[in-house]
């Protein structure tokens with residue numbers, strides 16, 4: 001037996017697993033099992049009360065996070081209207097609507113206008129924009145908040161383990177820039193982990209503690 005990431009058996013509601021598989025079959029992007037498992041582990045360890053998610057898709061990671069954290073509230077942002085509407089239906093089906101604040105629109109614009117305090121951020125929207133979002137995310141993160149950024153190794157292109165296809169150089173450069181910023185920011189403690197397609201975990205430790 002090989003003890004590898006493929007051993008991950010997601011411990012989530014079977015109805016979520018079924019909807020994740022069905023969404024994937026329609027080409028809807030959802031976090032892979034290894035990443036979702038690690039995300040739920042981190043949520044269980046940190047027990048956040050306020051979660052912010054960038055990139056709702058059809059709301060299945062949102063539902064999984066809320067079921068893992070029964071006393072948490074979640075704010076989530078999605079650009080595509082059909083996905084946003086399907087997410088709202090999923091929130092209703094899983095009985096979490098009253099704990100969700102779902103936004104439809106561009107995350108950059110919404111974050112810039114948003115106020116709030118979060119103790120956990122799941123950054124899973126457009127990868128090229130991660131660095132741009134950082135200013136507003138830090139503005140709304142509490143001391144000790146965890147920033148969980150997904151897909152930061154992108155098929156091994158970012159680390160250089162795999163050659164980057166010609167058309168993907170721009171996004172790879174932007175993710176590298178995000179990693180440069182979060183690993184050199186004195187207010188963040190960051191580790192980049194080879195989980196799923198790469199996760200950057202950052203803890204926010206501002207100089208003048210809030």
Ligand SMILES: C[S@@+](CC[C@H](N)C(=O)[O-])C[C@H]1O[C@@H](n2cnc3c(N)ncnc32)[C@H](O)[C@@H]1O
Pocket residue numbers: 029030031054055056057058059060061062077078079080083105106107108124125126
């Ligand atoms: C990887 S998927 C999210 C998957 C979801 N978190 C899950 O695990 O089930 C990324 C989502 O971000 C959305 N997105 C892309 N650009 C966006 C933007 N500028 N603002 C908000 N959402 C955006 C996409 O439509 C897509 O549904």
